[in-house]
Amino acid sequence: MPINKKLSVTAVVASITSAIFLSSCAHVDHTVAVPDDADKLLIVDCLLPPQVRKLGSSFAYAAARRPVKTSAVDCEIRGGEYVAYDRADYRTALKVWLPQAEAGDPEAQNYVGQIYEKGLGLKEDYKTAAYWYEKSAEQGFSEAQINLGYLYEKGLGVAQDSAKALNLYRNASGIENDNLEFASTIEVARVSQDQLAKLQRELEAEQQKNLRLQEEMASVRDQMNNLDQELALARAQKRSKELELRLAQSEQSDGVDPAMEQQLQAEITDYEQQLSAGEKALRDFQSKEKSLEKEIEDNTLQLASAELNQGRMSIQLIDPPMSITRGVRGAVVEESVKEKEIFGKINVPGGLEELLINNSLHELDEFSMFWANVPLQGSITPVDIVAIDKLGQKVDYSFTIFSDQTPNKEAALIQSTDLKVGRYRALIIGNNSYQGIPSLSTAVADAQATDRVLRERYGFQTTVLLNANRYEILSSLDEMRRTMTADDNLLIYYAGHGEIDRVNDRGYWLPVDADPERRTNWISNIAITDIINAIPARHIMVIADSCYSGTLGQTNLAAGGAEGQIQPSAEWVAAMSEVNARTVLTSGGVRPVLDIGGGEHSVFAKAFLSVLNENNTLLEGHSLYRQVMRQMRVSMARINQAQVPEYAPIKHAGHEGGEFFLKPVDSI
Incomplete structure (x- = not known):
């Protein structure tokens, strides 16, 4: 598999790339020095040995073993047990966490939900994942509330419900009122639920067909390999009999025994017939292989088409962030603001035909982003975003911008001394x-x-x-x-x-x-x-x-x-x-x-460093993201990337x- 690298100065076009950046602490x-086994530093599902507990002065007993997530080396030091060579198979993790989850432990219930959601080693089972997340979330476990909210947001294993997802995120964050806002991704299927179910069945059928063809191809190639070995053996045995016959003919001056010669000749003929039949079978297998290769290629195109048809149009509104404000979806701006720029991203698997924002036509840029300045109309400004694909189907999202007259007494983040x-x-x-x-x-x-x-x-x-x-x-x-x-x-x-x-x-x-x-x-x-x-x-x-x-x-x-x-x-x-x-x-x-x-930095690093150097207030992650995006938009347009x-x-x-x-x- 080719490496997906960063684009270097000398090969911006030739080397397709990816790179990663991370930041942290003390200088x-x-x-x-590199030890023998760096894998010991990876996290495993570890079963710690039972604690020995005393009841009174004379009775001692062993408690149940406790599951924890820790490094392999730490698990060994603590005398724990873990699976060393099967970590990609979540069935092994299920055995560790399921007993604790069934006993009511919310952390274990959350991990069991993750195992079913990930589906590695198992078939993805969002319904069962939601069941375990629900049990954990009911006990106030924040991670489970986030995970359950994600399933409701995307409609995986549960009916899609963005309001319920928002409330789960809000509860996880510890805020029950409308002060907590979310930068929302709003997804609306461009087909009905019945059509979507039909397309899902078609996609699954194509996936099963592709799997069957791959298995049949593997079987054909195995048979070809076996036949190659049999033909090689038959050729060697034929050559051996031919050599045996020539030796007999050269060593016996009065001629070869007729019965022996007849037997050797019959064996040689038999091997020739085996070789002829084997070579014909091999040609048939080769023809079958080419046929399967063509069928797999055609089915791969069908599968890609099914995946495209099954895709969803979506609008991701990045700025302004949305909350349920005054009973409706909305964002609040200061009264002095007369025009609000909104921007976001639109995913249209079938290709965009038209984008309307408050009935005005807008274009997507080369990144599938839209940027629009919306004039504010007094204290309440409705905003309606409509995207229509080339098949005539649409996705839309409406919200309200409120102009707030209330003085913001706590506006300056930097004044939050506590x-x-x-x-x-x-x-x-x-x-x-x-x-x-x-x-x-x-x-x-x-x-x-x-x-x-x-x-x-x-x-x-x-x-x-x-x-x-x-x-x-x-x-x-x-x-x-x-x-x-x-x-x-x-x-x-x-x-x-x-x-x-x-x-x-x-x-x-x-x-x-x-x-x-x-x-x-x-x-x-x-x-x-x-x-x-x-x-x-x-x-x-x-x-x-x-x-x-x-x-x-x-x-x-x-x-x-x-x-x-x-x-x-x-x-x-x-x-x-x-x-x-x-x-x-x-x-x-x-x-x-x-x-x-x-310049001396990547285009992303330049924007990231610029925002950090210019900032003079308390900066939260989402604001950092929006500011980096704005700077990168200018830089990418300049270099046409x-x-x-x-x-x-x-x-x-x-x-x-x-x-x-x-x-x-x-x-x-």
Whole structure:
């Protein structure tokens, strides 16, 4: 499989790429010796040995074994049990967590829900996942509320209900009123539910047909291999009999015994007949193979068409963030604002025919983004967005912009002196020099500049890894897991090559010792997610200039306000600072991203660094995302390239609805 790399200066077109950026804490440049087994640093489902408890002075008994998620080496040290070679099969994890879930433990119930939702080793079962999430959410377990909200938002295993999803996200964040806003992705199917069910059946039928053809092709090739071996044996035996006959003829001066000669000749003839029949069968298999290859190729096109037809149009409104305001979907701006820019992204699998915003025609840019200035009409301005595809079907979304006359007494975030933010740490990784993959130009410079701005402007303790191998990256992440506390904040910034597996939609980080042909030293985002989930920090943000976040989650995020809009209240900030956050900001979803475009930095890194350097107030993650997007829009238009950043929670990493905050040192 070809490596999906960053686009280098010398091969912007020729090398299709992806890269990843991460940020964190204290300023230390590491060079670490590589041990024999870096896999011991990965997170496993560990069954700890039973505790021996005493009842009174004379009676002792062993309690049930306790499941935990921890590193393999930590599990070994604590005398625990884990599956060493089957971690991709979630049936093994189910055996660990199901007994605890059935006993009513909400954390175990949430993990069981994740196992059924992920479907690895099992068939995806969203209905059963929702059942376990519901049990956990009823006990107030925030992660389960987020996970259940995602299923309601997307209509997976439950009836789609965006209002219920919003309330679940709100409950997870600990706010019951309308002060909590969400940047919403609104999805509306462009076909009826009956049609959608029919298309789903057609898609499943094509998938089953493709699987059957692949199995038949594998069987044909196995038979061809077996036949090749049989023909080789028959040829060898025929040559042996022919040699035996010639030897007999040359050694016996009075002639070969007729009976012996007749027998050898008959055996030779029999082998010739076997070879003739075998070669004919082989030609038939080869013809069958070509026929199957053509059928698989045709069916692959049918499958792609079925997937396209089954796709949904959707509108993702990025700014302004939505909340249920005054009983309706809406956003609030200050009274002085006379025109509000709205922007978002539209997904139209069948191709866009027309986009109307308040009955005015608008165009999508090359990134499928729309940008529109809406004049405000007094205190209430309705906004209606309608997208129509080339088949004549449409998706629409309406909301209201309210002009608020109430003075915003708590507008300045920087005045929130009671904000509990804890320590700020960063793990910063920049990989330029690869051993088996083309080197990059800007990753090290991006990492070094990120280190400087985080230390000098935001008071981070930073750990910097330059040209890091697999063990160094995993070891540093494991150190964060072991040394951070529940009050800390961690920012992870990774600049380097990345890869995406299109079959299972799984992303990878590629350390400098990664082999382009083997995944031995690749680091999957499943492994990274598991490690992040095990780090006890309150807030964790991954900054990823790569395919990373596009393969994670798309759950709604709590948003504190948009530019030109009333700023988040101290109540909102305080609530978000108390709730766990696990988010990722990426430069381009699952598409290749540029290693150039920002001078000595990548185009994404330049925008990211510019926002951090220019900011003078408390900056929350969603606002960072919007500002980076605005700057990148200008830069990408200048160099005529397509790259759109994305921001989302990291699924199954412990996100509970909080936000990540960046606070300049000189504003404290």
